[in-house]
Amino acid sequence: MKWLSKLFKGGGSGNRGQQPQFLGDENMVWRAPARSMDDNSRTNKEKEELDRAIALSLAEDLKRPKGYRWRTDQDEDLARSLQDNSNSSSYPPKYAPSYAPWEYNPNSYRKCSGCNKDIVSGNYLGCMGTFFHPECFLCRACGVPITEYEFSLSGNNTYHKSCFKEMTHPKCEVCHQFIPTNGAGLIEYRCHPFWSQKYCPAHENDNTKRCCSCERLESRNARYMSLGDGRSLCLECMESAIMDTGDCQPLYHSIRDYYEGMNMKIDQQVPMLLVERHALNEAIEGEKHGLHHMPETRGLCLSEEQTVTSILRRPKIGGRGLIGIRTHPQKLIRRCEVTAILVIYGLPRLLTGAILAHELMHAWLRLKGYRNLTPEVEEGICQVLSHMWLESEVVPGSRNMPSTSTASSSSTWSSSKKGGKSQAESKLGEFFMHQIAHDASPAYGGGFRAAYAAVNKYGLRSTLDHIRLTGNFPL
Numbered sequence: 001m002k003w004l005s006k007l008f009k010g011g012g013s014g015n016r017g018q019q020p021q022f023l024g025d026e027n028m029v030w031r032a033p034a035r036s037m038d039d040n041s042r043t044n045k046e047k048e049e050l051d052r053a054i055a056l057s058l059a060e061d062l063k064r065p066k067g068y069r070w071r072t073d074q075d076e077d078l079a080r081s082l083q084d085n086s087n088s089s090s091y092p093p094k095y096a097p098s099y100a101p102w103e104y105n106p107n108s109y110r111k112c113s114g115c116n117k118d119i120v121s122g123n124y125l126g127c128m129g130t131f132f133h134p135e136c137f138l139c140r141a142c143g144v145p146i147t148e149y150e151f152s153l154s155g156n157n158t159y160h161k162s163c164f165k166e167m168t169h170p171k172c173e174v175c176h177q178f179i180p181t182n183g184a185g186l187i188e189y190r191c192h193p194f195w196s197q198k199y200c201p202a203h204e205n206d207n208t209k210r211c212c213s214c215e216r217l218e219s220r221n222a223r224y225m226s227l228g229d230g231r232s233l234c235l236e237c238m239e240s241a242i243m244d245t246g247d248c249q250p251l252y253h254s255i256r257d258y259y260e261g262m263n264m265k266i267d268q269q270v271p272m273l274l275v276e277r278h279a280l281n282e283a284i285e286g287e288k289h290g291l292h293h294m295p296e297t298r299g300l301c302l303s304e305e306q307t308v309t310s311i312l313r314r315p316k317i318g319g320r321g322l323i324g325i326r327t328h329p330q331k332l333i334r335r336c337e338v339t340a341i342l343v344i345y346g347l348p349r350l351l352t353g354a355i356l357a358h359e360l361m362h363a364w365l366r367l368k369g370y371r372n373l374t375p376e377v378e379e380g381i382c383q384v385l386s387h388m389w390l391e392s393e394v395v396p397g398s399r400n401m402p403s404t405s406t407a408s409s410s411s412t413w414s415s416s417k418k419g420g421k422s423q424a425e426s427k428l429g430e431f432f433m434h435q436i437a438h439d440a441s442p443a444y445g446g447g448f449r450a451a452y453a454a455v456n457k458y459g460l461r462s463t464l465d466h467i468r469l470t471g472n473f474p475l
């Protein structure tokens with residue numbers, strides 16, 4: 001008697017995601033040797049137990065309505081046949097006397113949803129109500145066949161779980177790791193409103209450096225420069241940073257020219273000094289005028305006589321910080337309502353210019369006799385002039401005065417020496433304008449928005465005249 005034997009591992013409750021491993025050749029046919037009655041009885045019993053195990057295993061796989069299982073196109077028929085035989089009789093199942101190949105019937109074959117061809121023979125995958133050749137069940141992202149039991153689905157597209165996470169799970173732009181979930185199982189992260197820099201909330205309290213100019217956090221593969229006073233500067237801001245008083249003089253005079261071009265000439269020669277952070281804070285403490293400052297003061301319109309230590313010579317880059325800074329104490333004599341304008345050193349040209357434009361407006365108001373203005377009015381109109389100057393520098397064809405780039409700092413870091421502002425510097429200028437427009441403080445933010453609306457409606461000169469008469473913005 002000839003009989004066909006096909007044995008395999010899997011198919012039951014084991015690893016359903018693995019391809020069945022067939023033992024023996026499915027086309028192998030051999031004749032059984034003659035046996036005694038005892039041998040035949042024992043052999044039939046073993047065959048019956050084996051067939052029952054195969055049938056139960058295949059039947060269990062067929063009962064799974066959905067899932068990810070490998071099978072062959074004849075397993076279902078084999079399982080039903082073996083199950084019927086095992087339930088109906090205690091006799092061993094009957095096999096055909098010889099192996100007969102499966103007859104091709106185009107109407108009975110499944111189509112692969114990957115290649116759209118018939119699945120004629122061999123293994124196939126049933127998933128999502130359709131069928132695939134194993135090599136056609138591909139990850140949409142990497143194009144490699146999916147062999148794991150679990151996978152990710154987006155629309156009709158399939159992905160490896162790792163590929164889908166790489167595509168959709170946000171990564172921290174500081175530590176470059178997947179942003180972890182919080183206690184509620186949600187992905188929580190911080191995002192800068194202008195730069196859209198995404199980062200883990202923990203980096204706000206783990207001493208990660210933040211650029212004092214653009215506010216971006218230091219990435220693990222970047223390097224920020226320490227200014228030696230608790231501030232750090234990113235390399236983009238460092239490219240155009242102004243480091244000493246001499247470097248800043250051309251920019252200062254160009255902004256005075258900007259004022260003159262708007263018929264707001266400042267006749268007095270007001271000194272301008274670039275100073276360190278602690279020197280600026282000391283000057284604020286010695287100021288009796290009662291000016292209104294932001295939490296982090298970066299500029300000051302001084303009205304009292306003081307001795308101020310200014311930066312005489314630019315520092316050099318050494319390691320991850322600056323070295324060799326040279327300062328000089330300078331006695332400031334009051335000759336008019338304004339003694340000097342102080343600006344903190346180490347900021348990019350556009351930010352330094354915006355601070356100078358702001359402080360020069362304080363000087364202009366004081367020298368022109370504007371008295372007892374509220375913080376919202378004085379700081380608001382000063383922020384408008386700062387914003388207008390930035391707009392003239394950054395926005396092509398601005399309605400404001402021509403750019404002062406040609407008279408900018410002589411610093412070797414200044415991009416103006418290279419034939420104009422770089423794209424990175426222009427983006428910084430847009431950020432500084434964004435900062436002014438979206439400031440949340442009542443004086444600087446609320447005051448700017450009220451002043452900006454008045455200037456847009458009535459013009460700068462009419463707004464200033466109204467402020468002189470009423471102390472408020474025109475409505």
